[in-house]
Amino acid sequence: MSDLQDQAIRQHCKVLRMPTMGSQFSRLAETAIREKQSHLGYLEALLAAEMEERESRAITRLLHDAKLPRMKTLEAFEFDRSGVSAAQLRGLAEGDYVARAEPVLLIGEAGTGKSHLATGLCVAACRQRRRVRFTTATGLINELAEAAHANQLSRALGRWERLDLICIDELGYVPLAETACELMFQVIADRAEKAAVIVTTNLPFSEWPQVIPNPRLCKALIDRLTDRAHIITTGADSYRFRRTTAQRKAAKP
The missing domain is CATH 3.40.50.300 (P-loop containing nucleotide triphosphate hydrolases)
Structure with missing residues (x-):
């Protein structure tokens, strides 16, 4: 992947507000090549990473807004x-x-x-x-x-x-x-x-x-x-x- 292509993908992800995809697409692409994943398999892994990170951020925000005195589970x-x-x-x-x-x-x-x-x-x-x-x-x-x-x-x-x-x-x-x-x-x-x-x-x-x-x-x-x-x-x-x-x-x- 060329540097120009890498920068373009990162910019697209930034505009689309998909920061996790922007930071992980290259690493996951290498994994997909190594494990011989299909294009759809790579896309699924990329979207799953974005969704997981969004879920984590949403929960972190809700825990902050809850104003818990201490984090006890x-x-x-x-x-x-x-x-x-x-x-x-x-x-x-x-x-x-x-x-x-x-x-x-x-x-x-x-x-x-x-x-x-x-x-x-x-x-x-x-x-x-x-x-x-x-x-x-x-x-x-x-x-x-x-x-x-x-x-x-x-x-x-x-x-x-x-x-x-x-x-x-x-x-x-x-x-x-x-x-x-x-x-x-x-x-x-x-x-x-x-x-x-x-x-x-x-x-x-x-x-x-x-x-x-x-x-x-x-x-x-x-x-x-x-x-x-x-x-x-x-x-x-x-x-x-x-x-x-x-x-x-x-x-x-």
Whole structure:
């Protein structure tokens, strides 16, 4: 292949926005010659490389937009150290609950792996090319309160409503003012039976009135979140504490 032809192909790929084909056509051509592939075989390999790279870039972009606090996957969760069903979480990771707009509630004490599991489900959804957003309950409320102050609440609510999956972490750690509860309720009510939501909380439902003082609003929120929900209890024994203890024992001579 002449240098002029090489440059022309690269330019065509640049104009057509096919950067992977532009960077790999020469290498794959050498492979095709060596393995005696047909013209169609070479073309298929070239297109497959472009598609694979586009898929990878799309997932990377979705993971970035999800604003995950840390990159944690279900594959990295030590189910044998917890009381959570690996089969249930792996089944959820397949994404049917997102398609059916079913809530997922993770309930347990601090350190029992709720946030890790929720993050893992968010990562799985991003890998399926779904639009995801992770936030804490406080972070969500602060964002909506700022939008309301700037007369942009409707626009902010619209952004949350358009997402395929949202995760609200740490609900129940801080008591919420009634206005804050109303803002969060709007987000959850807008998604009821239309889009999926994951919520992690350290409180059983009987104790939610401690952080949501309006009894009617509290009842309505629980009603929306538990309708057709997957409710997973992570227990009371700290997963992080047990893991740290095991690591220390293993490190002893």
